[in-house]
Amino acid sequence: MSTNTFSVTVRVWRQDGPGRPGAFADYPVAGVNPDMSFLEMLDVLNDELTMKGIEPVAFAHDCREGICGTCSLVIDGKPHGPHHGVASCQTYMRSYKDGDVIVVEPYRARPFPVVKDLVTDRSAFDKIQQAGGFISIRTGSAPEANSVPVPKEVADLAMDAAQCIGCGACVAACKNSSAMLFVAAKVSHLGLLPQGQPERDRRVLAMVSTMDGLGFGSCTNQYECSAACPKLISHDFIARMNRDYAKAVFRSAFKPVAAGAEA
Amino acid sequence: MAKLDSKVPPGELSGKWRRHKADIRLVNPANKRKYEVIVVGAGLAGSSAAASLAEMGYKVSCFVFHDSPRRAHSIAAQGGINAAKNYQNDGDSVYRLFYDTIKGGDYRAREANVHRLAEVSVNIIDQCVAQGVPFAREYGGLLDNRSFGGAQVSRTFYARGQTGQQLLLGAYSALSKGIASGGITLHTQSEMLDLVVVDGHAKGIIVRDLVTGTITRHAADAVILATGGYGNVFNLSTYARGSNATAIWRAYKRGACFANPCYTQIHPTCIPVTGDYQSKLTLMSESLRNDGRIWVPKRKEDRLKPPASIPESDRDYYLERIYPSFGNLCPRDVASRAAKRVCDEGRGVGISGLGVYLDFAESIGRLGESGVRERYGNLFDIYKEITNENAYKVPMRIFPAVHYTMGGLWVDYNLMSNVPGLFVLGEANFSDHGANRLGASALMQGLGDGYFVIPYTVGDYLASQKPGSRPSADSQEFKTAEVEVALTTSRMLSIKGKEPVSHYHKRLGQIMWQYCGMARNKEGLEKALQEIPALRKEFWENVHVPGSGDTMNQSLERAGRVADFLELGELMCRDALAREESCGGHFREEHQYPDGECKRDDVNFAHVAAWEFAGEGKDPVRNTEPLNYETVKMSVRNYK
Ligand SMILES: Cc1cc2nc3c(=O)[nH]c(=O)nc-3n(C[C@H](O)[C@H](O)[C@H](O)COP(=O)(O)OP(=O)(O)OC[C@H]3O[C@@H](n4cnc5c(N)ncnc54)[C@H](O)[C@@H]3O)c2cc1C
Ligand code: SF4
Numbered sequence A: 001m002s003t004n005t006f007s008v009t010v011r012v013w014r015q016d017g018p019g020r021p022g023a024f025a026d027y028p029v030a031g032v033n034p035d036m037s038f039l040e041m042l043d044v045l046n047d048e049l050t051m052k053g054i055e056p057v058a059f060a061h062d063c064r065e066g067i068c069g070t071c072s073l074v075i076d077g078k079p080h081g082p083h084h085g086v087a088s089c090q091t092y093m094r095s096y097k098d099g100d101v102i103v104v105e106p107y108r109a110r111p112f113p114v115v116k117d118l119v120t121d122r123s124a125f126d127k128i129q130q131a132g133g134f135i136s137i138r139t140g141s142a143p144e145a146n147s148v149p150v151p152k153e154v155a156d157l158a159m160d161a162a163q164c165i166g167c168g169a170c171v172a173a174c175k176n177s178s179a180m181l182f183v184a185a186k187v188s189h190l191g192l193l194p195q196g197q198p199e200r201d202r203r204v205l206a207m208v209s210t211m212d213g214l215g216f217g218s219c220t221n222q223y224e225c226s227a228a229c230p231k232l233i234s235h236d237f238i239a240r241m242n243r244d245y246a247k248a249v250f251r252s253a254f255k256p257v258a259a260g261a262e263a
Numbered sequence B: 001m002a003k004l005d006s007k008v009p010p011g012e013l014s015g016k017w018r019r020h021k022a023d024i025r026l027v028n029p030a031n032k033r034k035y036e037v038i039v040v041g042a043g044l045a046g047s048s049a050a051a052s053l054a055e056m057g058y059k060v061s062c063f064v065f066h067d068s069p070r071r072a073h074s075i076a077a078q079g080g081i082n083a084a085k086n087y088q089n090d091g092d093s094v095y096r097l098f099y100d101t102i103k104g105g106d107y108r109a110r111e112a113n114v115h116r117l118a119e120v121s122v123n124i125i126d127q128c129v130a131q132g133v134p135f136a137r138e139y140g141g142l143l144d145n146r147s148f149g150g151a152q153v154s155r156t157f158y159a160r161g162q163t164g165q166q167l168l169l170g171a172y173s174a175l176s177k178g179i180a181s182g183g184i185t186l187h188t189q190s191e192m193l194d195l196v197v198v199d200g201h202a203k204g205i206i207v208r209d210l211v212t213g214t215i216t217r218h219a220a221d222a223v224i225l226a227t228g229g230y231g232n233v234f235n236l237s238t239y240a241r242g243s244n245a246t247a248i249w250r251a252y253k254r255g256a257c258f259a260n261p262c263y264t265q266i267h268p269t270c271i272p273v274t275g276d277y278q279s280k281l282t283l284m285s286e287s288l289r290n291d292g293r294i295w296v297p298k299r300k301e302d303r304l305k306p307p308a309s310i311p312e313s314d315r316d317y318y319l320e321r322i323y324p325s326f327g328n329l330c331p332r333d334v335a336s337r338a339a340k341r342v343c344d345e346g347r348g349v350g351i352s353g354l355g356v357y358l359d360f361a362e363s364i365g366r367l368g369e370s371g372v373r374e375r376y377g378n379l380f381d382i383y384k385e386i387t388n389e390n391a392y393k394v395p396m397r398i399f400p401a402v403h404y405t406m407g408g409l410w411v412d413y414n415l416m417s418n419v420p421g422l423f424v425l426g427e428a429n430f431s432d433h434g435a436n437r438l439g440a441s442a443l444m445q446g447l448g449d450g451y452f453v454i455p456y457t458v459g460d461y462l463a464s465q466k467p468g469s470r471p472s473a474d475s476q477e478f479k480t481a482e483v484e485v486a487l488t489t490s491r492m493l494s495i496k497g498k499e500p501v502s503h504y505h506k507r508l509g510q511i512m513w514q515y516c517g518m519a520r521n522k523e524g525l526e527k528a529l530q531e532i533p534a535l536r537k538e539f540w541e542n543v544h545v546p547g548s549g550d551t552m553n554q555s556l557e558r559a560g561r562v563a564d565f566l567e568l569g570e571l572m573c574r575d576a577l578a579r580e581e582s583c584g585g586h587f588r589e590e591h592q593y594p595d596g597e598c599k600r601d602d603v604n605f606a607h608v609a610a611w612e613f614a615g616e617g618k619d620p621v622r623n624t625e626p627l628n629y630e631t632v633k634m635s636v637r638n639y640k
């Protein structure tokens, strides 16, 4: 527990609504405790703004422990702030010192339009999932769980991919606004497991084409995405997905179009 | 007075659900698509229900306040999910899971519901594995298990420290499939602000769009609430900041009984509070108690010494000492109170004195640092981020925090509330955990309710409703409810007083934690019952909600939720005061054994207290549903 408090200035993007003009505003925050989380510092700021008659800064957050994927700040130009492998909500004020000016912006990516201030609309991710990010299994029709053994290494690798929290930082970090890391994580998670095999081809084809249709850019292998990812999802999954995709395209050329792939 | 018929089927316990499924009414396939069902919430309970009902052919509309269904608070569950698979061949069975849950709940849950939960637990694991949930596996490729508090078998399935995330992503994928196929219409950032009751039946909801502020009316043949728990009444808790009681509270005010509101779970292993800016408390999963040992110094004088400098002989591993057979794995309520007691004795560690050590030195010696990292790495990382301490080197400091609410809307065996057509699933209902929930059982209940119970029981109700008979969303009841919601919103915005919403939430939290927290007594509860209404009055005169109602306004969202907490908090205290016994998470200091354990009063309190709203300014009515134990004999819980 620390008792030495300090002061910072936050330079925050303010924008009334979608498509409206926006601008930075500077606000001083005093009494910052190093054990405060970054979001708690914004809470303190917002209460002060409220009492001064200024509208508080809208920002997205919920779990505040790095798992729900709601928080989405770009802090000093970095999605999720200065530290590797953590979300915005897991950034603590001990990373800053007295007098710092901290720039806070929303994600800047065309498929994620600004809703208000620091809040963006990431519903495009849900649309990609709906295109094929599932295994079609009817409730109640599942076989006994241990009837299909899954090698531990495979389950572990699938879990590495499945950890994605859907925050969108990978898109925000990419100069092309590519969603490849996010999509690769989902495609690999399901494609690695035996349960995911029957729909493997149509899944990758449908998810990739939906991604493209939603205006996400292409991947030019800069790997800014995995560097910004709070769950350290590896860009190896992108290569894996590219292979999956190529195979699926090849196979679908020799088969009647797989049902669902046309979606 | 509300009529509370539990509808528990007759006959021998283990056959009740099977027989009930055979007996209840069905809706024929051609008629299913004529029924519309509203599901509020897309956590484990809501997503699994919406997906399953859509597959059966019902038209489902799903509402969530989150920007994506995948963000529901279920995502945060760390430790695992129970199921009576007996893969470890350690003597587990449906009966044992049932029995452990009943006992863990301190004999305050309904036997028939709990048995059904234990029965469907095995199907849940099958379902999740088939969906692609990457549960932890052994080298042979089969599913791995760990143990959790209150059990002497290993029946907990897990996916690293992110079990809730993986289960929710599974349910979310099923939901996504339903949306893609057109069976489910999803409404995100849509907050339910009222329930519409027509001729005594739940027939719709009023919703505010959190982005545009628009208020809309939605009609359906049945309404399912799966909106999670209400622990944020305490302000500081392990819940996500957005978790709230609004949906169930508004339903309560429309006639649904609220059962056992005072049953709150205080989790023993959370990271202690550091300052008054604190916005949430972070859980360190109970699974850590498998390998971590909890202790405080024997002597007060040692409490600020570096832990490594305190020799074994001066440490008090108090759980192992008091409860030798369950040790560090005793149930949560027992472990939390024990921590409170040692801190009350002045032996708590850390500057605040509100902390105990959770020490991994012994298991690091046994498994190596890498072995411990493999099991709990992400938890150690979270701990490091928050506290800046390396728990591989120094023991963690932990303290109890509000974590789960066993209370919730009263439901019968079909999970229907006393308002016909209103169903309640997951943490939002009261049904399966009695006065204390065992670890890894909430995920089981949420998915059990959604995948395996509601698909049967909702049909029983719908079969009694003529297809196409649902009222229009333009009928008077809907319009009146909409006007009321709009008025409350504008009233809140017009106060423009002197304090932000957070001020009231914090003060309410302090009152609740002090008087209705880990230990409660008559005097304190009476005091809270004076202070809460006064605070509520002040809120409505002096709160400052900036901005307007026709855009995204996060202050307004929170104000509405805090306004409801200010009412629900009072009901919790009333319930705690009326229950003159101690049981599970409800510990009344007046009712304890000399060793500080809970003293139940089965003669007078072996019942569910279901509170009924009687109108603004009037005292609510306390209805009761007796708990008839046909199979298990109620006895004093003993974990020694
Ligand atoms: C940190 C943590 C760890 C946990 N770990 C475990 C564990 O290891 N094992 C275990 O079994 N349990 C665990 N639990 C408990 C368990 O996670 C929850 O009880 C369970 O996930 C609740 O699921 P639910 O579906 O009922 O509600 P939630 O997941 O809370 O979902 C609520 C849904 O309702 C929606 N909603 C709420 N109000 C409204 C409204 N007014 N209008 C519209 N939508 C609304 C939300 O958007 C959300 O979709 C843990 C809990 C916490 C806090
Ligand atoms: S891949 Fe990483 S950065 Fe991208 S959405 Fe998933 S967790 Fe976020």
Ligand code: FES
Pocket (backbone or CB within 6 Å): A060, A061, A062, A063, A064, A065, A066, A067, A068, A069, A070, A071, A087, A088, A089, A090, A165
């Ligand atoms: S608020 Fe949930 S990940 Fe940051």
